[in-house]
Amino acid sequence: MRTGVWLIGARGSVAVTSMIGALAIRAGLAAPTGCVLESPGLRDRVRPGIGDLVFGGHDITSVPLDKKAAELAEAGVVPLALTRALHDDLAAIEQDVRPLPTQSAQAGTADAIAADLERFRGRHGLERVVVINVSTTEPFPPPHPAHADLGALRAALVGPEPVLPPSSLAAYAALRAGCPYVDFTPSTGTRLPALDELAREAGLPYAGHDGKTGETLVKSVLAPMFAQRNLKVRTWSGINLLGGGDGANLAQPGANAAKAASKQRVLAETLGYAPQGETRIDYLQDLGDFKTAWDLVTFEGFLGTSMRMEFTWHGCDSALAAPLILDLARLTAAAHRAGRSGPITELAFFFKDPLGQVPHGLAEQWQALNALVAALSPPDES
Amino acid sequence: MRTGVWLIGARGSVAVTSMIGALAIRAGLAAPTGCVLESPGLRDRVRPGIGDLVFGGHDITSVPLDKKAAELAEAGVVPLALTRALHDDLAAIEQDVRPLPTQSAQAGTADAIAADLERFRGRHGLERVVVINVSTTEPFPPPHPAHADLGALRAALVGPEPVLPPSSLAAYAALRAGCPYVDFTPSTGTRLPALDELAREAGLPYAGHDGKTGETLVKSVLAPMFAQRNLKVRTWSGINLLGGGDGANLAQPGANAAKAASKQRVLAETLGYAPQGETRIDYLQDLGDFKTAWDLVTFEGFLGTSMRMEFTWHGCDSALAAPLILDLARLTAAAHRAGRSGPITELAFFFKDPLGQVPHGLAEQWQALNALVAALSPPDES
Amino acid sequence: MRTGVWLIGARGSVAVTSMIGALAIRAGLAAPTGCVLESPGLRDRVRPGIGDLVFGGHDITSVPLDKKAAELAEAGVVPLALTRALHDDLAAIEQDVRPLPTQSAQAGTADAIAADLERFRGRHGLERVVVINVSTTEPFPPPHPAHADLGALRAALVGPEPVLPPSSLAAYAALRAGCPYVDFTPSTGTRLPALDELAREAGLPYAGHDGKTGETLVKSVLAPMFAQRNLKVRTWSGINLLGGGDGANLAQPGANAAKAASKQRVLAETLGYAPQGETRIDYLQDLGDFKTAWDLVTFEGFLGTSMRMEFTWHGCDSALAAPLILDLARLTAAAHRAGRSGPITELAFFFKDPLGQVPHGLAEQWQALNALVAALSPPDES
Amino acid sequence: MRTGVWLIGARGSVAVTSMIGALAIRAGLAAPTGCVLESPGLRDRVRPGIGDLVFGGHDITSVPLDKKAAELAEAGVVPLALTRALHDDLAAIEQDVRPLPTQSAQAGTADAIAADLERFRGRHGLERVVVINVSTTEPFPPPHPAHADLGALRAALVGPEPVLPPSSLAAYAALRAGCPYVDFTPSTGTRLPALDELAREAGLPYAGHDGKTGETLVKSVLAPMFAQRNLKVRTWSGINLLGGGDGANLAQPGANAAKAASKQRVLAETLGYAPQGETRIDYLQDLGDFKTAWDLVTFEGFLGTSMRMEFTWHGCDSALAAPLILDLARLTAAAHRAGRSGPITELAFFFKDPLGQVPHGLAEQWQALNALVAALSPPDES
Numbered sequence A, B, C, D: 001m002r003t004g005v006w007l008i009g010a011r012g013s014v015a016v017t018s019m020i021g022a023l024a025i026r027a028g029l030a031a032p033t034g035c036v037l038e039s040p041g042l043r044d045r046v047r048p049g050i051g052d053l054v055f056g057g058h059d060i061t062s063v064p065l066d067k068k069a070a071e072l073a074e075a076g077v078v079p080l081a082l083t084r085a086l087h088d089d090l091a092a093i094e095q096d097v098r099p100l101p102t103q104s105a106q107a108g109t110a111d112a113i114a115a116d117l118e119r120f121r122g123r124h125g126l127e128r129v130v131v132i133n134v135s136t137t138e139p140f141p142p143p144h145p146a147h148a149d150l151g152a153l154r155a156a157l158v159g160p161e162p163v164l165p166p167s168s169l170a171a172y173a174a175l176r177a178g179c180p181y182v183d184f185t186p187s188t189g190t191r192l193p194a195l196d197e198l199a200r201e202a203g204l205p206y207a208g209h210d211g212k213t214g215e216t217l218v219k220s221v222l223a224p225m226f227a228q229r230n231l232k233v234r235t236w237s238g239i240n241l242l243g244g245g246d247g248a249n250l251a252q253p254g255a256n257a258a259k260a261a262s263k264q265r266v267l268a269e270t271l272g273y274a275p276q277g278e279t280r281i282d283y284l285q286d287l288g289d290f291k292t293a294w295d296l297v298t299f300e301g302f303l304g305t306s307m308r309m310e311f312t313w314h315g316c317d318s319a320l321a322a323p324l325i326l327d328l329a330r331l332t333a334a335a336h337r338a339g340r341s342g343p344i345t346e347l348a349f350f351f352k353d354p355l356g357q358v359p360h361g362l363a364e365q366w367q368a369l370n371a372l373v374a375a376l377s378p379p380d381e382s
């Protein structure tokens, strides 16, 4: 059951927090708080377990994992004592984190990525490897005709000009290497017809997009509440103040637009109409890995009465994301083993911008997840 | 299909807002915002409709309905123009609002209440009458052995000492008169074994307790969110600041205790444990019919990280409650017609402190409600 | 003592709320809540009084004052009963609200404006007229060499091309007509060397800029608190959500930039350094004349401890601004009578972006205001 | 210039944070953030400096200082690295922290306390010793006739029954030993006519009460803002959620009442009337040394418009208090040197419930403090 988790962006905050967490839980040094598959109703249902996961990945920076771990401890994301206790285990993972290959043609880069995946699988004798993108959010890529057709894509990739954004190139390489692909970011990833075709052809599942860890999570329960009570939401405005590496990147207009769009979908989808208002994202270096989001909702009730609700969410993004990475790796591996291919739409529970025509209310997503777990649990295990 | 709605506390804010609203909707002067049975997925499923409802009730005050309506308009709860347009219709209802009878023995009072119900039914040729308690919240009553047994209760009621609190006496009289009973308050109502026995004997349904209109509504979606994400809620504290008649009463320690207990159940029930913290209720006359509630939730995530959320809810309690009164009248009438007796546990969606062993998360309550509506809709109508 | 108040933007929300308020206070129909000169310590110190004010003005729209009054009542800014009671008085003011003149050359326009001012003064036998700009915020104007020199300006104004933005042209005309000028907006107004020269030459005082009515008012007391306690503010971020005419205009990037800059000065000035963070302004039509502002302040205390404060301000901008218009008219008239010319820097208390090198903390501004009042109160009156 | 700081409650959070801070600042390991006398305008004005302070004190617990320091580091109040670096210095202070003496008669206890103070002074060759109470808040003591007269008090203290609450007994002993006394808690301390008499007789200054570190600090700038703008505050309600040792004690009704009363004075004093509303204090063990306070202010503006403001304060109480202890020790020592006796009312800036008829607005208190500093700074030093 040993299962590889190959992280694109393996030296980033989410990636390293995931690694430390998995090691700590396996060593009995921490409880699996925040891991959905470890909640009372789902515990012991899905294999592989956390202890079966083996980590590796690509990154474009070479900052050592233990340096990043120290930074995360300094920032209050992980306990300092834990990073010390796990120093050797982290050093072992370091061997499997490799620089992102680059070749002159994207086809060559994809081959090099796939080769790294093969090597990882072989070295650890892994049953399967799940590739998860936790790298920096990209801007929307320019459209390209080859995105729509797998044959055309294959042809275009050998040419000198880049055809795919990095997230999609990684997805292409993963699928080529027989690995399911999960995108935890708002980047394009597998969301191109040509890549969907490839996944189905290869019999591989994929999942995404954009981990739902804070303000949008709250929206996904509040918006259904207003809808079920037949209260009319007039405006819903929000501001997200965040520091950290992700924040620095989201301060770039392109990435910001990708993210903000991802955050607004839930309202229109669950309310049935789009209230006035927008979600802003502002970068404040001094906030570090903690994020503060504030939302104001104004709504109309019986006989036109004006009412309002506001909430402030103060969360540590990496601490919210990391346990979901462990859940997604396990669920995607189990889905692959069960023969699923194409988008795993039942994982909408985890994403701001889920694949497929799926409900955006958290409660229905929770039920879909439970149904998936039931389908993936062998009868004798559940 | 004409259905009576007999309100205990008929001259109070919730009652009069319900009446104005039903009249306005019937007259096409207002949209049914806030009425759950008028939301897109449930519209036209349950009969009677809003237009079929006929109002009457008991109260201990004699403040005229149109005076109360003017006060509600002044307080911003209902539009002034509406109270003017509906002046005559309200005056017609005034004929059916009667002083709460009192006799020396409670048995006599119950007879007089039942007689008023009969008269109301007869005068308007109503198919059935639903009694709904929207009167002032009572303190917890002292225990009495006759509460546990219908025979003993009947015997005790003819004695000179009061056995039942007002809400239960009204429930007893309603059931005696063949009327389903709904308690929108945290008072005792039908929650005594002897009255459950009576309801079943008489083949009558009942429902309650304590309309869920603000802070607890929000809790009922946020608490499941934390549970589903396996985040550990450490503390959940709240304060409710409210004015109005209800606020003045809740400033009394007895009523306050009844209400605060009602507000906390949702946490333990949906989280599976009781976090530290309490809900406070403070009366501030100057806030009028609008209520501000503030809640702070502190929670622990992955690897012990501390996070927090706070929300402020600023709502008009009567405007939130009134449309639910219309929903409850219609659903209870339909359940009665369908032959239901005993507690209608599928109405938990509407209540802070629902009857029966039912889920406290709003999403599951929503599903139960939808199942009830499906069961109550004649096949050719749905 | 009859004093004219000539409002540029006389048909806008602030203007009409000011007129209604002055009429209501004079008629004994409302208390002067929000009028600084009517607070216990300053009452009866400054003449003219509210009852001495006579209103007129320019606007580019022709929406009648009573229609605007009805809109303000509908929006909850002024009581409906008041607009009805004052209908005739408002109709009288209507006679003195004139379309903003336009001529081919700006010199001609200025002459026409000045002529309107003269007519107003003559018609009502006014001792003096104070011109106050409460019109739509302009974008920053392009620089022009004639802004720096009065002679050059006079020459340029007769040319065919516009030299001055509307607020400065109005200021020029006012000063030409012997009227003090107050700018309640962030627009340029008298803030050009040529106009300062004109004011001093003419012996006329002027004041501004940008009425301080909400979030910035709060900042002007909180920022000194942090400074006095030697706490280090790390970030200060805010968002302003507002509807209304002003909001619609501020949604335009040019005006938004002018306003946001005006809002941030207080921090650097009172803290002595600029913390990270920005103030955002978002337009939400549905919020109407009420504005919600939210600010997050993170700060560092002893031994580097991180702490935070957030506040939400929910105010009615026109109701906050209007009483200040009455105060400013009275104070500027009194300063004129007392022979003041040039900027009245002691009025910083009223402005986000005050003229001169003045303190930005509210407490010091309050003292400056009190000193001004003392200087303007004749000994036998105070 | 070596000055003793004798802390009653020397093993508590505030005390130990003060000690660590003073040591760290002296060693150049930390900046004096939060120390008012180290802010740009006041720096180097008052002697003794932080480096001149020598710590000792009484407590009823024997938990070692370094254990408490470790707890404070664990709780995030002080950096772990600092407690390690200062281990030896803290161990040195340990020698001067003694168990609170108790004798059968309070006169004997007072003698024993005074003897400890003398020994401390002698051992370190201190110019003077300031006694500061930072021990657990007491309930209001029962009244006693001897509180009103020094002679009667002296007589009563030799009797077998306790006459003074611990804070007043400590104050008595301090004054007897020639030491100025500062009360940072809401306890009685010197607030008895007999003790004021003693202080004046002995030519000793004293100060208090109840350090102003959070919600009340904010109130002391917001309430004047409303007053100066002539806005009518209708309601002001607050809730304080706190853990820590202080929180545990304040959960006791007696102490809670003392504290809540102390917190409300600022409103009536600065507004000139008492708005509706109360301040609640709730203990939540899980919040540790950090406190969250939420306040709602509703106010009325021009023409009766209703508006509102709310704020949330999330602060570390000990980190806010400790630098003020250093300020108070220095200022009180300087006042003593300058020959002051009786209450130092110019220290109101530091206290929720200041001594004397003093302004409660922070700005005026700030000016009084500056005037005091000017009076205390020798001409050649300022």
Ligand SMILES: NC(=O)c1ccc[n+]([C@@H]2O[C@H](COP(=O)([O-])OP(=O)(O)OC[C@H]3O[C@@H](n4cnc5c(N)ncnc54)[C@H](O)[C@@H]3O)[C@@H](O)[C@H]2O)c1
Pocket (backbone or CB within 6 Å): A008, A009, A010, A011, A012, A013, A014, A015, A058, A059, A060, A061, A100, A133, A134, A135, A136, A137, A138, A166, A184, A185, A186, A210, A211, A212, A213, A244, A245, A246, A317, A318, A320, A321
């Ligand atoms: N933390 C959350 O709650 C959350 C929620 C949803 C989505 N996300 C997304 O997860 C991603 C990671 O977030 P983070 O906080 O760890 O950010 P981070 O900046 O700490 O880490 C990103 C890492 O990706 C690396 N990287 C950049 N480009 C790369 C490339 N082309 N190939 C491989 N590696 C590359 C960077 O060097 C860095 O180490 C972001 O896209 C973020 O938007 C995070």
Ligand SMILES: NC(=O)c1ccc[n+]([C@@H]2O[C@H](COP(=O)([O-])OP(=O)(O)OC[C@H]3O[C@@H](n4cnc5c(N)ncnc54)[C@H](O)[C@@H]3O)[C@@H](O)[C@H]2O)c1
Pocket (backbone or CB within 6 Å): B008, B009, B010, B011, B012, B013, B014, B015, B058, B059, B060, B061, B100, B133, B134, B135, B136, B137, B138, B166, B184, B185, B186, B210, B211, B212, B213, B244, B245, B246, B317, B318, B320, B321
């Ligand atoms: N508004 C909400 O959101 C909400 C939510 C849940 C529960 N409730 C409950 O609904 C009830 C009504 O609230 P409201 O705001 O209308 O209060 P209200 O004070 O305006 O009205 C209560 C009415 O009950 C009458 N009354 C008192 N005792 C009576 C008795 N023994 N028999 C008959 N009438 C009696 C009073 O005279 C008054 O007219 C309260 O118990 C409240 O706790 C309200």
Ligand SMILES: NC(=O)c1ccc[n+]([C@@H]2O[C@H](COP(=O)([O-])OP(=O)(O)OC[C@H]3O[C@@H](n4cnc5c(N)ncnc54)[C@H](O)[C@@H]3O)[C@@H](O)[C@H]2O)c1
Pocket (backbone or CB within 6 Å): C008, C009, C010, C011, C012, C013, C014, C015, C058, C059, C060, C061, C100, C133, C134, C135, C136, C137, C138, C166, C184, C185, C186, C210, C211, C212, C213, C244, C245, C246, C317, C318, C320, C321
């Ligand atoms: N309300 C506040 O709290 C507040 C605070 C600070 C500044 N201000 C400023 O006060 C001004 C007025 O605000 P409002 O809410 O009344 O806006 P508004 O949109 O209701 O009114 C502005 C009026 O100005 C008129 N106008 C536009 N251009 C004009 C011109 N060139 N000459 C004459 N009239 C012109 C418009 O027709 C309109 O009637 C705005 O600039 C706003 O930024 C308001």
Ligand SMILES: NC(=O)c1ccc[n+]([C@@H]2O[C@H](COP(=O)([O-])OP(=O)(O)OC[C@H]3O[C@@H](n4cnc5c(N)ncnc54)[C@H](O)[C@@H]3O)[C@@H](O)[C@H]2O)c1
Pocket (backbone or CB within 6 Å): D008, D009, D010, D011, D012, D013, D014, D015, D058, D059, D060, D061, D100, D133, D134, D135, D136, D137, D138, D166, D184, D185, D186, D210, D211, D212, D213, D244, D245, D246, D317, D318, D320, D321
């Ligand atoms: N931290 C703040 O922001 C703040 C602000 C205002 C007032 N205060 C007051 O300061 C005091 C100390 O707060 P803390 O957080 O350090 O509390 P704490 O509980 O950590 O410390 C109090 C210490 O006093 C000791 N003590 C109790 N009774 C004593 C007695 N009779 N004589 C000597 N020592 C005694 C206790 O053993 C304990 O060590 C409290 O009264 C608190 O209300 C604190």
Ligand code: NA
Pocket (backbone or CB within 6 Å): A311, A312, B310, B312, C310, C312, D311, D312
């Ligand atoms: Na808040």
Ligand code: NA
Pocket (backbone or CB within 6 Å): A310, A312, B311, B312, C311, C312, D310, D312
């Ligand atoms: Na808030």
